[in-house]
Amino acid sequence: MDRFDHLVLGTESLFYSEMDNYIHENDENFTQLDIIHLFGKERLENIQKSLSKATGLAFITVDFRGEPITEATYFSRFCQQIRTFPQALERCKSSDAFGSIQAAVTQKTNVYFCPCGLLEVAIPIVVRGHYLGGFIGGQIRCNDAPDSISRLASVMHFNQSEKSEEYNRLMEEIPVYSYEKFLDIANLVFLVINQLGENEVSQYMQADVLKKKIKKVQNTNQKYLKNLKQKNKQLQELKMQSNPYYLLDAIGSLLNLSIIEDAPQTNELLNTLADYVRYSYEEQASFTYLSGELEQAERYLAIKKQKLGERMEYSVQVPREMQMQRIPAHILLPFVQNAFYNGIMLKNEGGKITITGCIKNNHVMLEIYDTGPGLTQNELDIKFEALKDYHEGPFIKLGTDYAQEKMKQLFGDGYDIIVEDSRGKGRKCIIRWPEHFEEREEDVCTEF
Numbered sequence: 001m002d003r004f005d006h007l008v009l010g011t012e013s014l015f016y017s018e019m020d021n022y023i024h025e026n027d028e029n030f031t032q033l034d035i036i037h038l039f040g041k042e043r044l045e046n047i048q049k050s051l052s053k054a055t056g057l058a059f060i061t062v063d064f065r066g067e068p069i070t071e072a073t074y075f076s077r078f079c080q081q082i083r084t085f086p087q088a089l090e091r092c093k094s095s096d097a098f099g100s101i102q103a104a105v106t107q108k109t110n111v112y113f114c115p116c117g118l119l120e121v122a123i124p125i126v127v128r129g130h131y132l133g134g135f136i137g138g139q140i141r142c143n144d145a146p147d148s149i150s151r152l153a154s155v156m157h158f159n160q161s162e163k164s165e166e167y168n169r170l171m172e173e174i175p176v177y178s179y180e181k182f183l184d185i186a187n188l189v190f191l192v193i194n195q196l197g198e199n200e201v202s203q204y205m206q207a208d209v210l211k212k213k214i215k216k217v218q219n220t221n222q223k224y225l226k227n228l229k230q231k232n233k234q235l236q237e238l239k240m241q242s243n244p245y246y247l248l249d250a251i252g253s254l255l256n257l258s259i260i261e262d263a264p265q266t267n268e269l270l271n272t273l274a275d276y277v278r279y280s281y282e283e284q285a286s287f288t289y290l291s292g293e294l295e296q297a298e299r300y301l302a303i304k305k306q307k308l309g310e311r312m313e314y315s316v317q318v319p320r321e322m323q324m325q326r327i328p329a330h331i332l333l334p335f336v337q338n339a340f341y342n343g344i345m346l347k348n349e350g351g352k353i354t355i356t357g358c359i360k361n362n363h364v365m366l367e368i369y370d371t372g373p374g375l376t377q378n379e380l381d382i383k384f385e386a387l388k389d390y391h392e393g394p395f396i397k398l399g400t401d402y403a404q405e406k407m408k409q410l411f412g413d414g415y416d417i418i419v420e421d422s423r424g425k426g427r428k429c430i431i432r433w434p435e436h437f438e439e440r441e442e443d444v445c446t447e448f
Helices: 003-025 027-031 035-039 041-055 077-082 086-106 167-173 179-241 244-260 264-282 290-311 333-341 377-383 393-411 441-447
Strands: 058-063 110-113 119-127 130-140 287-289 312-317 326-328 351-360 363-370 418-422 426-434
Touching: 035 041, 035 058, 035 130, 035 179, 041 058, 041 130, 041 179, 058 086, 077 086, 077 167, 086 110, 086 119, 086 130, 110 179, 119 179, 130 179, 244 264, 264 290, 287 290, 290 312, 290 326, 290 333, 290 351, 326 393, 333 351, 333 363, 333 393, 333 426, 393 426
Parallel strands: 312 351
Antiparallel strands: 058 130, 110 119, 119 130, 287 326, 351 363, 363 426, 418 426
């Protein structure tokens, strides 16, 4: 094996190594791939013309059946004349098929003499054992070829009628190449063709992978769209079921009844509840004034105060000048609800909830403190395990999780809401955000 053969085998080895995994996983696609789809007919003919000009050899491309799929380039006048005979044309096609099949079997260039005695070569295009076709080239005379080279004249005889008067003269026009020169050209063309094949297959692979990725993304998008449609449907149903104006109308009727029955405490509670419901549904902006959030928190605490009576106390101690600060909407209330439900409500003797605030180092700070049992989330999950999700706890947790995520999305991870549990003493929640910030309405609507 000479140095050139080592180079050829090295090129093949590298090519097959890179292709191995992909082709193994996509074997069905490659069995359907043919040489026309790989190169394109026009490109194949351009390659043929370039090779013919560079080497002086004639070329034609055949498919895996040995059938010509391109126009012949640089064919000698002798071959053109011979192929005018129908029987000779079939013999020439059989000769081409023989060469291509031999090349496909060995996966190497196959040099042989055609029935007319001209030296030819079949150059296979094989991708991981899948023979796609090949280049048939040559049509030259050679006087020093080894005896081992196949000679098809011994099995495909000429008819005397095919030998016209110009037979010998046209044969003399055909150039003579040494066997060594012809073999060098054949090996060079083999390298060129297989390198081109490697590039084409690589592009085919990339296009195929890209198509699959696009299809996967499209399928994923379809799933998202389907889920989004389902979520929108559920949202519409929730909106219908939670019609606030029906509830407000009902509260209005109860208010009238409390006046008729002279029940001032009931009237006061119903007014507070009406304001609470109205704010919950009408405050849809991404940001609001702190005063509005504090008032909503006080309404909630006032309603719960009616429930627990003397067992509950609450205090809101936020400076008036601070209440005009802007705050992301619906951030404060979930932690006030948490302080009541998972704090004060869990102690027989009740307790106190305190909301304080200050501005420090260009940051606005709110602190919600309760004197409950200070249970951790894991302890709360165990305590309410028997109720599953049929109580207020899961909904309150949704609110606190939402608030924490919203603060981090708006201001960064450094503005996570701090929750400190102290066993037997209570819980402290600290909400902190910049005193001055830009209200990103579009970003907020996109994320939430």
